[in-house]
Amino acid sequence: MARTLDDVAAASGVSRATVSRVINGGPVAETTRRRVLDVLEETGFRPNRAARTLASGRSGVVGVVLHVDPHLLFGDRYFSQLLQGISDVLAERSTGMMLWLGHRTREETLDRILSMSLDGVIVTAHNIRDTLVDGLLDSRLPTVLIGHRGADRAASFVDIDNVTAADIATSHLVSIGRRRIGHVTGARGTFSAEDRVTGYRNALRRAGLPPDELIVDGDYTESAGEAGAAELVERGVDAVFCANDLAARGALRALHERGLHVPEDVALAGFDDLDFAAHLHPPLTTVRQSIRQQGAEAAESLLHVLADPGGGPRRVILPTELVVRRSTAGGVPRN
Amino acid sequence: MARTLDDVAAASGVSRATVSRVINGGPVAETTRRRVLDVLEETGFRPNRAARTLASGRSGVVGVVLHVDPHLLFGDRYFSQLLQGISDVLAERSTGMMLWLGHRTREETLDRILSMSLDGVIVTAHNIRDTLVDGLLDSRLPTVLIGHRGADRAASFVDIDNVTAADIATSHLVSIGRRRIGHVTGARGTFSAEDRVTGYRNALRRAGLPPDELIVDGDYTESAGEAGAAELVERGVDAVFCANDLAARGALRALHERGLHVPEDVALAGFDDLDFAAHLHPPLTTVRQSIRQQGAEAAESLLHVLADPGGGPRRVILPTELVVRRSTAGGVPRN
DNA sequence: TTGTACGCGTTATCAT
DNA sequence: ATGATAACGCGTACAA
Numbered sequence: 001m002a003r004t005l006d007d008v009a010a011a012s013g014v015s016r017a018t019v020s021r022v023i024n025g026g027p028v029a030e031t032t033r034r035r036v037l038d039v040l041e042e043t044g045f046r047p048n049r050a051a052r053t054l055a056s057g058r059s060g061v062v063g064v065v066l067h068v069d070p071h072l073l074f075g076d077r078y079f080s081q082l083l084q085g086i087s088d089v090l091a092e093r094s095t096g097m098m099l100w101l102g103h104r105t106r107e108e109t110l111d112r113i114l115s116m117s118l119d120g121v122i123v124t125a126h127n128i129r130d131t132l133v134d135g136l137l138d139s140r141l142p143t144v145l146i147g148h149r150g151a152d153r154a155a156s157f158v159d160i161d162n163v164t165a166a167d168i169a170t171s172h173l174v175s176i177g178r179r180r181i182g183h184v185t186g187a188r189g190t191f192s193a194e195d196r197v198t199g200y201r202n203a204l205r206r207a208g209l210p211p212d213e214l215i216v217d218g219d220y221t222e223s224a225g226e227a228g229a230a231e232l233v234e235r236g237v238d239a240v241f242c243a244n245d246l247a248a249r250g251a252l253r254a255l256h257e258r259g260l261h262v263p264e265d266v267a268l269a270g271f272d273d274l275d276f277a278a279h280l281h282p283p284l285t286t287v288r289q290s291i292r293q294q295g296a297e298a299a300e301s302l303l304h305v306l307a308d309p310g311g312g313p314r315r316v317i318l319p320t321e322l323v324v325r326r327s328t329a330g331g332v333p334r335n
Numbered sequence: 336m337a338r339t340l341d342d343v344a345a346a347s348g349v350s351r352a353t354v355s356r357v358i359n360g361g362p363v364a365e366t367t368r369r370r371v372l373d374v375l376e377e378t379g380f381r382p383n384r385a386a387r388t389l390a391s392g393r394s395g396v397v398g399v400v401l402h403v404d405p406h407l408l409f410g411d412r413y414f415s416q417l418l419q420g421i422s423d424v425l426a427e428r429s430t431g432m433m434l435w436l437g438h439r440t441r442e443e444t445l446d447r448i449l450s451m452s453l454d455g456v457i458v459t460a461h462n463i464r465d466t467l468v469d470g471l472l473d474s475r476l477p478t479v480l481i482g483h484r485g486a487d488r489a490a491s492f493v494d495i496d497n498v499t500a501a502d503i504a505t506s507h508l509v510s511i512g513r514r515r516i517g518h519v520t521g522a523r524g525t526f527s528a529e530d531r532v533t534g535y536r537n538a539l540r541r542a543g544l545p546p547d548e549l550i551v552d553g554d555y556t557e558s559a560g561e562a563g564a565a566e567l568v569e570r571g572v573d574a575v576f577c578a579n580d581l582a583a584r585g586a587l588r589a590l591h592e593r594g595l596h597v598p599e600d601v602a603l604a605g606f607d608d609l610d611f612a613a614h615l616h617p618p619l620t621t622v623r624q625s626i627r628q629q630g631a632e633a634a635e636s637l638l639h640v641l642a643d644p645g646g647g648p649r650r651v652i653l654p655t656e657l658v659v660r661r662s663t664a665g666g667v668p669r670n
Numbered sequence: 671t672t673g674t675a676c677g678c679g680t681t682a683t684c685a686t
Numbered sequence: 687a688t689g690a691t692a693a694c695g696c697g698t699a700c701a702a
Contacts, residue, residue: 004695015673020697029671046450050388051695054678059385061433080414087436096451098396099434101422115381116431249614276611279584339679350689355681364687386679389694 002043012039023047053117060096062302063113063121067102067132069187077274078291082146085295086122093303095119106132114139120306122298125149125157126190142309144302146294149191156305156313158297162192165287165320166199169269170241172285172322174207176330178239178267182214184228184251186243193220196243196271218247225250233258238266239328245270245277245286252280252327268327282326289320337378347374358382388452395431397637398448398456402437402467404522412609413626417481420630421457428638430454441467449474455641457633460484460492461525477644479637481629484526491640491648493633497527500622500655501534504604505576507620507657509542511665513574513602517549519563519586521578528555531578531606553582560585568593573601574663580605580612580621587615587662603662617661624655 002008009016012035021028022036039045053059064086066079083099090097098116100109110132113121120142125133128149136143137155145157173181183200186193201211216231218224225247229240233255240255242248248270255266262268262282270277273288301314337343340351347354347370356363357371374380388394399421401414418434425432433451435444445467448456455477460468463484471478472490480492508516518535521528536546551566553559560582564575568590575590577583583605590601597603597617605612608623636649 005697006695016696017674017698018672021672024697026698027671032671046446048389048695049450049452050385050394051678052697053385054383054389054680055695055697057678057697064434077412077415079418080412083414083418083434084436087434091435094447096447097434099399099418099422099432100426101419111381112429112431115384117383117385253614279588281616341679351680352682352689352691353687356688359681362687367687383679386694387681389696390679390681392681392694 002039002045004048008036008039008043008045011043012036059117059119060094061098061116061118062090062095062299062306063098063100063116063118063123065100065102065109065113065121065123065132065136067100067106067109067124067130068126081291082124082295085292085297086299087295089296089299089303095303102132106130106135110135110139114141120144120302122146122302125152126192128189128191128194142302142305144298144305144314146298147191154313156301156315158294158301158316158318160289160294160318160320162195163199163202165271165289165322166196166241166243167203168199168322169271169285169287170200170203171207172324172328173239173241173267173269174203174209176263176267176328179209180214180237181209181239181241182216182229182232182235182237184216184218184225184232184240184242184247186247187219188217190220193243200241218243220244220247222246222250226254229254230258233260233266239268240266241269243271245272245274245284248284248286249276249280252284262327263329267329273323277323278325280327282329285325285328286323287320288323290318294318337374337380339383343371343374343378343380346378347371394452394454395429396433396451396453397425397430397634397641398433398435398451398453398458400435400437400444400448400456400458400467400471402435402441402444402459402465403461416626417459417630420627420632421634422630423627424631424634424638430638437467441465441470445470445474449476455479455637457481457637460487461527463524463526463529477637477640479633479640479649481633482526489648491636491650493629493636493651493653495624495629495653495655497530498534498537500606500624500657501531501576501578502538503534503657504606504620504622505535505538506542507659507663508574508576508602508604509538509544511598511602511663514544515549515572516544516574516576517551517564517567517570517572519551519553519560519567519575519577519582521582522554523552525555528578535576553578555579555582557581557585561589564589565593568595568601574603575601576604578606580607580609580619583619583621584611584615587619597662598664602664608658612658613660615662617664620660620663621658622655623658625653629653 005016005019008019022033122144125145125147148157148159185197204211216228218228225242229251240251242251260266270284270286273286277284277286297316340354343354344351357368457479460480460482483492483494520532539546551563553563560577564586575586577586595601605619605621608621612619612621632651
């Protein structure tokens with residue numbers, strides 16, 4: 001049982017350096033290469049990762065930091081999808097993956113991440129102020145953001161165009177004849193929520209509708225959607241655009257409880273196209289984004305940056321798609 | 336900027352060994368300790384993980400292997416919950432976490448895991464035959480299983496009692512007067528699915544009902560639930576117990592499409608108590624299990640084993656709870 | 671093409 | 687209580 005390079009070297013009758021070259025692809029004579037490979041094979045030798053990292057400075061491991069509120073972690077399948085996308089790409093390239101799910105303090109987390117000899121890191125950047133993201137960007141660690149803030153223009157990131165997507169969704173509500181279109185926002189303080197508000201406003205303004213009257217603050221949760229819709233119904237709306245599907249599900253319940261029909265009385269639209277969206281009653285119109293693809297692209301970007309450190313940042317904006325379902329079926333509202 | 340122990344040592348006027356003792360808690364005079372701590376503080380020194388691992392043989396990192404079919408990964412929030420539970424405990428104890436999501440070949444995965452200098456590993460053991468799990472158990476790596484097979488009695492694991500839980504759910508259907516109770520199984524070849532079948536059979540047998548006539552194979556997916564329920568309706572049933580909530584949701588759709596009312600015509604029960612279960616029409620009776628807690632317990636067990644290597648395996652069976660909702664509301668079936 | 675020898679940054683064992 | 691110093695296992699200039 002060869003446990004070190006020296007063991008393999010001894011068993012093959014060569015030096016440790018030669019064994020290393022065989023493993024890592026240096027110049028080796030074909031005959032010696034075969035001899036060493038045989039020994040490697042039959043002993044099932046595995047290089048020691050720590051020693052390799054120490055000597056080379058590269059670990060072959062990247063970090064993934066999902067630094068968000070626990071209720072978002074729980075709320076939907078955002079994270080399974082994101083991780084799946086990331087994992088697919090990393091596994092393909094034999095790159096390891098360390099994971100931090102976030103609710104610890106930012107300083108503590110940052111310290112632990114930076115002490116891990118990682119080659120790079122992928123981090124969610126949803127919050128406008130986020131000292132963990134700041135710390136990562138300030139560090140030497142190659143970093144790719146998922147989502148991005150205005151100040152992150154020099155960084156690599158993967159994102160969608162929330163402004164345009166929300167604009168399109170809202171314009172769709174306008175196009176089916178709705179005039180009093182409410183919006184339940186996502187968590188204020190996240191860029192995605194603010195951008196969706198902006199898109200919503202842009203669409204209303206272009207349609208000649210007042211852009212600020214029917215906005216209710218939410219936080220991406222189902223209960224916020226429920227409360228927000230209730231509030232909007234009080235003010236009088238014929239359509240509600242929720243910043244995500246989860247909130248839309250809550251809104252739907254609030255509407256039903258008040259005896260309102262969707263879409264006849266109030267049209268409803270969400271954002272994400274989670275799997276339950278198509279199964280609601282009625283099926284929910286929503287903006288589809290591929291979380292999995294965002295994860296995959298983030299991993300691609302990081303590997304890209306690692307392979308070409310001087311290549312500058314890599315910025316990717318992924319497409320979204322408005323999926324029209326019965327919750328915004330055409331026709332003028334009844335009331 | 337002190338980057339190594341030697342830098343700190345020089346700045347503090349002591350030897351590298353003393354600095355190491357300060358960091359790791361050896362015997363150091365109080366005055367020197369304070370002096371070194373000051374330097375540590377102001378330089379923001381971070382020990383090199385790889386060097387530490389190489390020298391000590393411990394990495395402070397454990398592996399988490401979710402080695403399952405991709406559609407299960409996607410199907411529900413099993414993995415967010417499990418990871419959250421694991422992560423909570425590991426973060427608490429400053430233990431790192433490497434992640435493998437599984438669809439690569441088992442040999443490849445095993446090799447990569449074993450080369451990572453991990454202190455231990457948590458792995459899902461859902462499939463009856465699983466060479467990855469076998470390989471992990473055969474290796475020297477301290478391992479904790481989530482779920483377990485009959486042959487794993489010598490290993491540490493966290494699981495629920497699927498047989499009893501399914502028995503209780505089925506007995507509940509019997510208790511509300513149902514006589515033709517069908518079962519849509521989970522993925523054959525997983526222990527959870529087989530155990531739930533066993534529990535279902537036990538309950539029927541005890542009630543004097545034929546235990547084998549109304550079983551349809553599924554695979555834990557929504558579409559399998561839909562197809563399974565359709566099949567069972569053909570054969571004539573007044574109740575359906577699905578091996579998980581996702582399948583139950585599919586079954587519900589199949590029943591609705593055939594104009595059957597739940598629970599009046601057919602009572603319906605699931606397993607898991609995913610968040611949508613309470614929101615179905617009607618709300619779904621199901622067996623609640625806390626996936627998050629399973630993750631947390633698995634992490635606790637692993638840390639326990641690591642702290643006390645000679646302590647033998649640690650086996651945990653977590654409780655489940657039958658949650659009765661309207662889908663099995665009492666009364667005799669209409670037909 | 672192959673081997674020698676040093677360095678990577680810690681931990682841990684001895685002396686002192 | 688503190689300081690040398692030898693591992694830990696591998697990568698890699700440099701020499702041969």
